[in-house]
Amino acid sequence: MKYISIVLLGTLILGCGGAKVDQSTVLNPTNPKGVKGSVLPASKNAQLESVKLKVSTKALSVDIEATMTFLTSDELQGRDTGSDGIAKAADYIQNIFKNNNVLPYFASYRDTLESYSDGVAYNVVGFLPGTDSELKNEFVIIGAHYDHIGLISGDSNDKIANGANDNASGTTTVLEFAKYFGKYKNNKRSIIFALFTAEEKGLVGSKHLAKKLKAENIDLYTMLNFEMVGVPMVGKDHSLYLTGFELSNLAELSNGYANKNLVGFLPKAKEFNLFxxxxxxxxxxxxxxxxxxxxxxxxxxxxxxxxxGDEASLMDYEFMATIVNESVPMLEGIINALVKEVKYN
Incomplete structure (x- = not known):
């Protein structure tokens, strides 16, 4: 996450800036008693009848660990923007897109930042056209930043900030979504999978892409971003929190489609304006x-x-696999809704 510093209880804390498929598992589209979020009406249940596949958590965690191990390897030298290491990460990401039927959104997967002066920098942007004749003209962006801060002052044995939680975890999660939708092609709206560079430099990559897409006048429905999802929260009754929680109905819809209390409110996220x-x-x-x-x-x-110390060995891969599994029906529900349900309050 983009660099911030805060004082918390007298301590300086920094806040962040084919898998096997079990086809016998059918997700219950109704909201169980006690789950926070909306109970979906019959029309919404009908939309979820297509959600019949759940990826084996064990198999998925192995795939996630393999991706995380590469993205956080010392060979990539902390994925600093403009470096040879992040170029290797970009090669890896675009190969996953290519091998999983995700097209480049532009002429190539690499969206170069013309104004970046410290080396060559680029977002990696994939595209999956929607399957509905009308809804395909609306877009959902699923994104994460794949850069980190490179080499820093560590100790005599280690100077590489490998960036596992921040944000190889979000990048890997988005890549698993790309694999899923690339395989099943059950997205009525078009999806842009965006892996951003230079987030650590001030959201430079996402600012570039947002302006570029705005100039194209695309009909953007919603942008769903994943940041630091490598370890579970402590003492919470939900697995994720949503920045800008109170600004929209996205959390309520997310929980309804996930069929559980997946997304909650974190007061610190509001206090430090992580939105x-x-x-x-x-x-x-x-x-x-x-x-x-x-x-x-x-x-x-x-x-x-x-x-x-932000190393792959500290990540909880079963947790990450569960997040992917539980987020897939949430994403399908949002992407395939017949009307734009996600709204700012």
Whole structure:
């Protein structure tokens, strides 16, 4: 997440800036008693009848760990924007897109930032056309930043800030969504999968892409961003929180489609205005449509933010696999709704 510093209880804390498919598992589209979020009406239940596949958590966690291991390897030198290491990450990401039927949105997968002066920088942008003759003209962006801060002052043994939680975890999560929708092609609206560069430099990559898409006058429905989702929250009855929670009905809809209390409110996220600290913000600014970030970094559960200790070995891959599984029906519900349900309050 884009760099911020806060004082919390007298301590300086930094807040962040084919898998196997079990086809016998059918997700219950009704909202169970006690789940926070809307109970879906019959019309919404009908929309969820297509959600009949759930990826094996065990198989998925293996795939996630493999992606995380590469993105956080010392070979990539902390994925600093403009570096050779982040170029290797971009190659890896675009190969996943290509191998999973996700097209480049532009002429190539790489969306180059012309104004970036410290090396060559680019977002990696994939595209999956919608299947509905009318809804395909509306877009949902699913995004995360894939850069990190590179080499820093660590100790004599380690100077590489590998950036596992921040934000290889969000990048890997988005790549799993790309694999899923690339395989099943059950998205009525068109999806842009955007992996942003230079988030750590001030949201530079997402600002660039938001302006570029705005100039194309695309009909953007919503932007859903994933940031620091590598470890579970502590003592919460929900798995993720949503930045700008009170600004829209996205959390309520997310829980309804997920069929559980997946997304909640984190007071610290509002207190420190995390809504403005990640790549959702430029899309909010350019399009004025619901653009928000899902995260599990709760200011108590991960002490290695922007340190050399942000390593893949600290990530909870079963948790990450569960997040992917539970988010798929949420994303399908939002992407395939017959009308634009997600709205700012």
């Amino acid at each position: 403005r600290r990640s790549d959702n913000a430029p899309f909010h600014d350019e399009f004025n449509v619901p653009s928000q970030t899902y995260s599990s970094f709760d200011f108590t559960n991960f002490g290695e933010y922007h340190k050399v």
